[in-house]
Amino acid sequence: xxxxxxxxxxxxxxxxxxxxxxxxxxxxxxxxxxxxxxxxxxxxxxxxxxxxxxxxxxxxxxxxxxxxxxxxxxxxxxxxxxxxxxxxxxxxxxxxxxxxxxxxxxxxxxxxxxxxxxxxxxxxxxxxxxxxxxxxxxxxxxxxxxxxxxxxxxxxxxxxxxxxxxxxxxxxxxxxxxxxxxxxxxxxxxxxxxxxxxxxxxxxxxxxxxxxxxxxxxxxxxxxxxxxxxxxxxxxxxxxxxxxxxxxxxxxxxxxxxxxxxxxxxxxxxxxxxxxxxxxxxxxxxxxxxxxxxxxxxxxxxxxxxxxxxxxxxxxxxxxxxxxxxxxxxxxxxxxxxxxxxxxxxxxxxxxxxxxxxxxxxxxxxxxxxxxxxxxxxxxxxxxxxxxxxxxxxxxxxxxxxxxxxxxxxxxxxxxxxxxxxxxxxxxxxxxxxxxxxxxxxxxxxxxxxxxxxxxxxxxxxxxxxxxxxxxxxxxxxxxxxxxxxxxxxxxxxxx
Amino acid sequence: xxxxxxxxxxxxxxxxxxxxxxxxxxxxxxxxxxxxxxxxxxxxxxxxxxxxxxxxxxxxxxxxxxxxxxxxxxxxxxxxxxxxxxxxxxxxxxxxxxxxxxxxxxxxxxxxxxxxxxxxxxxxx
Amino acid sequence: xxxxxxxxxxxxxxxxxxxxxxxxxxxxxxxxxxxxxxxxxxxxxxxxxxxxxxxxxxxxxxxxxxxxxxxxxxxxxx
Numbered sequence: 160x161x162x163x164x165x166x167x168x169x170x171x172x173x174x175x176x177x178x179x180x181x182x183x184x185x186x187x188x189x190x191x192x193x194x195x196x197x198x199x200x201x202x203x204x205x206x207x208x209x210x211x212x213x214x215x216x217x218x219x220x221x222x223x224x225x226x227x228x229x230x231x232x233x234x235x236x237x238x239x240x241x242x243x244x245x246x247x248x249x250x251x252x253x254x255x256x257x258x259x260x261x262x263x264x265x266x267x268x269x270x271x272x273x274x275x276x277x278x279x280x281x282x283x284x285x286x287x288x289x290x291x292x293x294x295x296x297x298x299x300x301x302x303x304x305x306x307x308x309x310x311x312x313x314x315x316x317x318x319x320x321x322x323x324x325x326x327x328x329x330x331x332x333x334x335x336x337x338x339x340x341x342x343x344x345x346x347x348x349x350x351x352x353x354x355x356x357x358x359x360x361x362x363x364x365x366x367x368x369x370x371x372x373x374x375x376x377x378x379x380x381x382x383x384x385x386x387x388x389x390x391x392x393x394x395x396x397x398x399x400x401x402x403x404x405x406x407x408x409x410x411x412x413x414x415x416x417x418x419x420x421x422x423x424x425x426x427x428x429x430x431x432x433x434x435x436x437x438x439x440x441x442x443x444x445x446x447x448x449x450x451x452x453x454x455x456x457x458x459x460x461x462x463x464x465x466x467x468x469x470x471x472x473x474x475x476x477x478x479x480x481x482x483x484x485x486x487x488x489x490x491x492x493x494x495x496x497x498x499x500x501x502x503x504x505x506x507x508x509x510x511x512x513x514x515x516x517x518x519x520x521x522x523x524x525x526x527x528x529x530x531x532x533x534x535x536x537x538x539x540x541x542x543x544x545x546x547x548x549x550x551x552x553x554x555x556x557x558x559x560x561x562x563x564x565x566x567x568x569x570x571x572x573x574x575x576x577x578x579x580x581x582x583x584x585x586x587x588x589x590x591x592x593x594x595x596x597x598x599x600x601x602x603x604x605x606x607x608x609x610x611x612x613x614x615x616x617x618x619x620x621x622x623x624x625x626x627x628x629x630x631x632x633x634x635x636x637x638x639x640x641x642x643x644x645x646x647x648x649x650x651x652x653x654x655x
Numbered sequence: 656x657x658x659x660x661x662x663x664x665x666x667x668x669x670x671x672x673x674x675x676x677x678x679x680x681x682x683x684x685x686x687x688x689x690x691x692x693x694x695x696x697x698x699x700x701x702x703x704x705x706x707x708x709x710x711x712x713x714x715x716x717x718x719x720x721x722x723x724x725x726x727x728x729x730x731x732x733x734x735x736x737x738x739x740x741x742x743x744x745x746x747x748x749x750x751x752x753x754x755x756x757x758x759x760x761x762x763x764x765x766x767x768x769x770x771x772x773x774x775x776x777x778x779x780x
Numbered sequence: 781x782x783x784x785x786x787x788x789x790x791x792x793x794x795x796x797x798x799x800x801x802x803x804x805x806x807x808x809x810x811x812x813x814x815x816x817x818x819x820x821x822x823x824x825x826x827x828x829x830x831x832x833x834x835x836x837x838x839x840x841x842x843x844x845x846x847x848x849x850x851x852x853x854x855x856x857x858x
Contacts, residue, residue: 294738301745305749315759316763317763317776321764321772323756324757327752328696331696331700332680335699342703342706342710345707346710675792675793678793679796682800690808690850691858693847694799697812697839697843698799705822705823709826711828718828718829739828744838750843754846754850757854758853761855767854767858
C-alpha cells in the first residue's frame with residue numbers, strides 16, 4: 160500500500176473534487192466537511208510518504224503496470240514528497256480559514272464551487288511535483304493554470320473578473336511555449352520520460368545543439384510567465400490583490416512555486432548541470448532574478464493597498480528562489496528549496512491576516528487602517544512576525560533560507576558573488592522599509608481611545624494564522640528536519 | 656547553402672507551423688479586442704499541434720490503424736496523435752473559460768476593448 | 781501530394797491572417813471555422829484520422845458555437 164501512496168493522494172483529491180457538485184446538489188451543508196476531511200487525509204498520507212522516502216529512497220510507480228519507455232512513471236523523490244507535504248498542509252489550513260470567511264466575499268451559489276476548485280488545484284499540484292513524464296506534467300500544469308484564474312474570478316465583481324481574465328490570457332500564452340519545448344525535446348530524443356530523455360539528450364546535443372537551446376528557451380519563458388519571473392510578472396499584482404483572501408493565500412503560497420519546481424525538474428533532471436553550464440542560460444536567469452528582487456521591492460514602496468503590497472513582495476521573494484537555483488552551488492540550491500517552504504508559510508499567513516482585517520474593517524487602504532493593532536492584537540502580531548521573517552531577522556525562518564542563499568553567493572565566488580550578496584542585503588533593507596510603516600501605523604497610529612477587543616473574528620479564522628505563525632517561529636529555532644531534507648534534495652538535484 | 660534549401664524543401668510543415676505561431680502570438684498581444692485575443696490563442700495552440708503531429712510523419716507510411724489483415728508496411732508514429740488529443744481538449748477548455756469571462760466583462764464594463772477596460776478600471780478605483 | 785499540402789498550408793496562413801484582421805466579429809468566427817476545417821484536412825494528410833475527427837468536432841463545432849453564443853450576448857462589430 161505504501162507503494163501506491165503517491166497516486167492515492169492525487170486520485171483521492173481529484174475524485175473528491177468531482178463528487179463535490181453532486182453532493183452540493185443534494186446536501187449543501189456537507190461540502191466543507193468532506194473537503195476538510197479529504198485534504199486532512201491527503202496531508203497525513205503525504206507525511207507518511209515523506210518519512211518513507213527519507214528512510215528508504217525513491218518510490219517508483221508505473222501507471223497501469225507498463226514499464227517506463229512505454230508507460231507513465233511516477234517517481235516520488237525527496238523534492239516531490241516535500242512539496243506534497245507543503246501543498247496539502249497549507250491547503251488544509253486555507254480550507255479551515257475559508258469555512259467562515261467566504262460567506263463575506265463569495266455569493267451563495269458559488270460557494271460550493273470554491274471547494275471544488277481548491278481540491279482540484281491541490282490534487283493537480285501534487286500530481287505535478289511527483290511525475291516523471293513530460294506530458295503528464297504538461298497536463299497537470301494545465302489543470303493548475305485553469306483553476307488559478309477561476310479562483311481569482313470567483314469573487315464576481317468588476318475588478319476581480321478583469322484581473323482573472325488578464326491572468327488567464329497570460330497563462331495561456333505560457334502554455335504554448337511549454338508544449339513547444341516538449342515537442343522539440345521529443346523530436347531530438349524520442350522519449351517523453353525524463354530519465355530516458357536525459358540519457359538520450361547527451362548524444363542529441365552533439366548533433367542538434369540549436370534545437371536543444373531553443374527548447375531550453377521555450378521552457379524558461381513558458382514556466383517563467385506562470386511563476387512570475389521578473390519581466391513576465393505583470394499579471395501578479397492585480398490577480399493576488401483582487402482575489403478573495405483564501406485563494407490569494409493558496410495561489411501566492413503554492414501555485415507560483417510548483418511551476419518553479421517543474422522548471423527545476425526539467426532543467427536539472429532532464430538536461431543536467433554539465434550541459435547547462437555550456438549555455439548562457441543561468442546567466443540570463445540570474446539577471447532576471449536580480450532584477451525581480453530589486454524591482455519587486457521598489458514597486459512595493461509606493462503601494463497604498465495592503466494586499467497589493469504583499470503581492471509585490473511575492474515577486475521579490477520568487478526572485479530569491481530563482482537566484483538560489485541559478486547560482487548552482489550546494490548551499491544556494493539548499494537555500495532555494497528551503498525558501499519555498501518558508502515563503503509558503505509566511506506569505507499564506509500574511510494574506511490570511513489581510514483577510515481578517517478586511518473582513519472586519521471593509522477596507523484595504525493602508526491609510527485607513529490606523530490603530531488596527533489595538534483592535535486585532537493577535538492578527539497584527541502574527542502579521543508583524545511574518546514581516547520580520549520576510550526581512551530576515553534571526554530566530555525566524557526567513558533568516559535561515561536567506562543565510563543559505565548568501566552562503567551560496569559567496570561560494571559562487573569572485574566579484575559577481577559579492578554583487579549578489581550585496582543585492583540580497585539591499586533587498587532585505589528595502590523589505591523592512593515598506594513593511595515597517597504598516598506596522599507602525601497599525602500599532603501606534605489612530606486614536607488611542609478605542610478600547611481593545613480581543614479579535615472578535617470567529618476562532619476558525621484566527622486558528623490557522625496562529626498555527627502558521629507558530630510554525631514560522633519553530634522552524635526558525637529548530638530548522639533541522641527541513642534543512643536536512645532540503646540539503647539532500649539539493650544534492651540529488653545537482654547530481655551528487 | 657544547398658543543404659539549407661533541401662532542408663527547407665523537406666520540412667515545410669515546421670516552417671508553416673512557426674509562421675502560424677508568430678501570427679497567433681502577435682495577435683494576442685497587440686489587438687485590443689478581446690475576441691481577437693482569444694482567436695489568437697487558438698491559432699497559436701493549433702499551430703503547436705501541427706508542429707507536433709508533423710513530427711510523426713514517416714515517408715510512405717500509412718495511418719496507424721489495424722484493419723483486416725493489414726500487417727507490415729511502415730506506419731506513421733501514433734504517439735504524437737495520442738498526445739495532441741489531450742492538447743486539443745485543453746485548448747477548448749481554455750477557450751470556453753475565456754469566453755465566459757468575456758461575457759462577464761461585457762456585463763461589468765459595457766465594452767469589449769481591452770484599452771478602454773483598463774482606463775475604466777483605473778477611473779473607478 | 782506535396783503540392784496539395786503546400787496549397788492547403790498557404791490557404792491556412794491566409795485564413796489565419798484574415799481572421800485576425802476582420803472588423804466584423806461574426807465574420808472572424810466563421811473564417812476561424814474554415815481555418816479549423818482546413819487544419820483537419822491537413823491532419824488527414826499527415827496520417828492521423830483521430831486527431832482530424834477531434835479537431836473537426838471541437839474546433840469547427842464546439843468552439844465556433846461557443847463563440848457565436850458569446851457574440852450574441854455582446855456586440856457584433858469591433
